[in-house]
Amino acid sequence: MTELPATMQAIDPEVAGGPEVLVAVGRPTPAPGEGEVLIRVAAAGVNRPDVLQRKGGYPPPPGAPSILGLELAGTIAAVGAGVGGEMLGQPVCALVAGGAYAEYAVAPVGSCLPVPEALSMIEAAALPETLFTVWTNLFERAFAVEGDTVLVHGGTSGIGTMAIALANIFGLTIIVTAGSDEKCAAAKALGADHAINYRSEDFVARVKEITGGKGCAAVLDMVGGEYVARNLQCLADDGRHVSIAVQGGAMATIPVFEVMRRRLTLTGSTLRARDNGFKAMVADELSRIVWPHVVAGRLKPAIDRTYPLAEAADAHRRMEAGEHVGKIVLTVGD
The missing domain is CATH 3.90.180.10 (Medium-chain alcohol dehydrogenases, catalytic domain)
Incomplete structure (x- = not known):
């Protein structure tokens, strides 16, 4: 040695x-x-x-x-x-x-x-960092399973690109958001099913359109702040919202009755x-x-x-x- x-x-x-x-x-x-x-x-x-x-x-x-x-x-x-x-x-x-x-x-x-x-x-x-993070949050905390549609913000980030890769392997339909048409194209080239430019499109309306009004099973969010309430509008009944960072703000106002009525789950973690x-x-x-x-x-x-x-x-x-x-x-x- x-x-x-x-x-x-x-x-x-x-x-x-x-x-x-x-x-x-x-x-x-x-x-x-x-x-x-x-x-x-x-x-x-x-x-x-x-x-x-x-x-x-x-x-x-x-x-x-x-x-x-x-x-x-x-x-x-x-x-x-x-x-x-x-x-x-x-x-x-x-x-x-x-x-x-x-x-x-x-x-x-x-x-x-x-x-x-x-x-x-x-x-x-x-x-390791993105794999451990996406696995524990999207697959364990959000219980994403084959056939689910999920929304992941920051589609071209390390987390976003890992989520795309795992979604392709484990049979998820993945919608991502990104801040430019170029980044949306890059996310789609990596295997994202749908990519929404959040600067030029309303991601809530687009998710409803993509899912035929049903919403998605889970949202993986690293933005926080005002995104949380908007993310909840993207969820299907019994949907799961997982927070992993608060780049846009550590506090959020949410419609609690909506959470009750639609049996939504809000969770999150740090690794x-x-x-x-x-x-x-x-x-x-x-x-x-x-x-x-x-x-x-x-x-x-x-x-x-x-x-x-x-x-x-x-x-x-x-x-x-x-x-x-x-x-x-x-x-x-x-």
Whole structure:
């Protein structure tokens, strides 16, 4: 086994601010604790929560590193107590509560999934955060099943493009919204059944039209605010509304009697702060139900652009500009 360096390059800003605070600095190489592995990072996915954390609005949960990054792919370089030595050298991708924007990162072994030959390390790094999020929210909390029609906002985001990919595999009809005709075309090219330009069309009226007045079984929403009441108008009776972010506002006014009369369900979740046991349970489910499609090459993330770790600031600028289609990924090492 190669000896591990004492220090590594990482993106660990000491102050909150704009993208310019994202500069590579030296940090001690972490050591894996019990039930953990140390991964030599090949690539790390960039996600909206990273931007919020950089701005000072989303501190890491207790015990998580301050180094940015919630997902990565690479090879296992060391194992902690209770983890079999046969894991050494294995290519994995992992969901972490922080630490991915670095040359080495620690991950709970239960949150790791094997990287099959069908995936590049860049593709593998772009999977965990959106896959765990869409699976737990659209398929578990919203109970979406084959034959359902679902509405997903942000159709060209990492979440939106993953929702499209999973909808195609699991037999959902998916309607997405996006902010331009170009993005709508991109979403449809990725497999969305319908794409609504929310700037030029009323998505409530379009969803009613698409569904023949019935409405959809579920809405996956990352906007919040005034979208919530409008989303409820898009739901069929017994429909489920799942909130996963509040980019448009944390408060909403909803017609409670409508919720009662039509037996609607409003739920939501955040992933980062959930405990390792929950994440391991989701990883186990994904390995059984979704991973065969990954191994067969049927499920791949849409990659927008890659940047070297040292150019993390440009990756964040790209995300904040909102022009990306799919995932932005940082490449690390050779």
